[in-house]
Amino acid sequence: MRAVRPRGAATAAAVVALLALSGCAEKADGSGSDAIQITANDSECKVSRTSFPAGHVRLKVENKGSKVTEVYVYAPGDRIVTERENIGPGTKADIVAEVKAGAYEIACKPGMKGDGIRQKVTATGQNSAKPGDPRLDKAVAEYRKYAQEQADETLPKAEKFAAAVKAGDVEGAKKAYAVSRVGWERTEPVAESFGDIDPKVDVREDGLEQGQTWTGWHRLEKALWKDGKIGPEEKKLADQLITDLRDWQKRVGTAEITATSMANGAKELLDEVATGKVTGEEERYSHTDLADFQANVEGAHKSYELLKPVAAQKDPALSTELDKQFKALFALLDKHRDKGSPDGFAAYDKVGKDDRKKLSDAVNALAEPLSKLAAAVAT
Structure with a gap:
């Protein structure tokens, strides 16, 4: 997970602009001149308008501050509708998302901390009742099933990890740790959307x-690898984790999932890799970053594969590039596999500077075209 979020968060700026205003309308893919402009600096978050029609929306964000920022769109209860990370000083971000009335x-969030500088906005009108693209409906249904499967498969693996902690078995817990996190890492944007679980x-x-x-997990990671011991507090934390x-697991089925949220979630997973895994910050004690890295990319790839029938039709060049970059990144990760490791990968502290640079470059090469996927599937 990222270093800080709303409840603890990540990086930078985000999303959304408009679909059709009668007459002077946004295109269905969110392109056009009627986007919502967000100007962020170290002390302000200026929004060009606070009321806009519900539908596919586009935010054009510019960071004019001196700190890296991020932008969130929150529904009541701090449920995340969409977000964008890692918007550096002097840079811009542009994402299409679906926003209901x-x-x-x-x-x-300048500096990626706290609850952020907030502006109340309203999506007006009625939520569309017109039939959508059946291919996207199928993609959403399949992704919802996938997210639930990942949660269901995580529980027994996490219970094995927790049981080792409660038994005081440091080595057993270490072996079970990274494996217990895979399903979470594949679908983390869904978990984050609830606001209170991820922290x-x-x-x-x-x-x-x-x-x-x-x-x-990370509190227990520190106890296992840095402290090398398990006490009463850690045993209680193992129960709390489960x-x-x-x-x-119970709430995954209630998550609001759309084709554009799937596409934006895929990009968020690549941002997770760029800001946590490639740097070695995520698993700073266990050095199991590559297992998380693989899971993040697998989750992003799943979203893309489900959306590909529409994306390939609307933007063949984008689909071709995404196929190429996913293949290249998976091939690069395969070079760091270790059959003797419990999670199947080499310890990240053994990965040299040059290899880390190659991984970082491959992530960036994929992230750029992936940021365009939401616009390609907006209807």
Whole structure:
């Protein structure tokens, strides 16, 4: 997970502009001049308008501040509708998303901390009742099934990890740790959309908000690899981890998933890799970053494969490029496999500077075309 989020968050700026205004309308893919302009700096989050028609929306974000920022669109209860990470000073971001009629907040987070500088906005009108593309309906249904399967498969693996912790078996817990995280890492944007689960389960120590108690995988990771021991507190935390993961498992089926949220989620997973895994920050004690890395890319690829029938028709060149870059990144990851490792990969602290640079370059080469997927499937 990223270093800091709303409840603990990530990086930078985000999303959404408009579909049709009668007459002077946005195109269905979110392109055009009627986007919502968001200007972020270190102390402000200026939104060009606070009311816009519901539908496929596009935000054009510019960071004029001195800090890396991120932008969120929140529904009530801080449920994340969409987000964009890692918007550096002097850079811009542009994403298409689907926004239903209702009240929202747009938040800019300079320095990637806290609840952000927020602006209340409203998506007006009625939610469309017209039939959508059946191929996208199928993609959403299949992805919903996939997300639930990942949660269901995670629980027994996490329970094995927790059982080792509770038994005081440090080595057994180490072997089960990374394997227990794979399903979570594949579908993390869905979990993050609920707002309250991710900070309990996947926050790192430097991502804690003021007054927040550190729980979850990374708290136990530190105990196992840095402290090398398990005490009564860690055993309680193992039980808490399972409680929180069961909550996630039960709620996955209620997540709001659209074709554009799938596409944006795929890009978010690549941002996760770029800001946490490639740097070695995510698994700083266990050095199991490559297992997380692989799972993030697998999750992004799943979304793309499900959306590909529409994307390939609307933007063949984009689809060809995505096929190429996914293949290249998976091939590069395969070079770091280790059959003797519990998670199947070499420890990341053994990966040299040049190889890390190659991985980073491959992630960036994929992230750029992947950022265009949402516009390609917007209808």
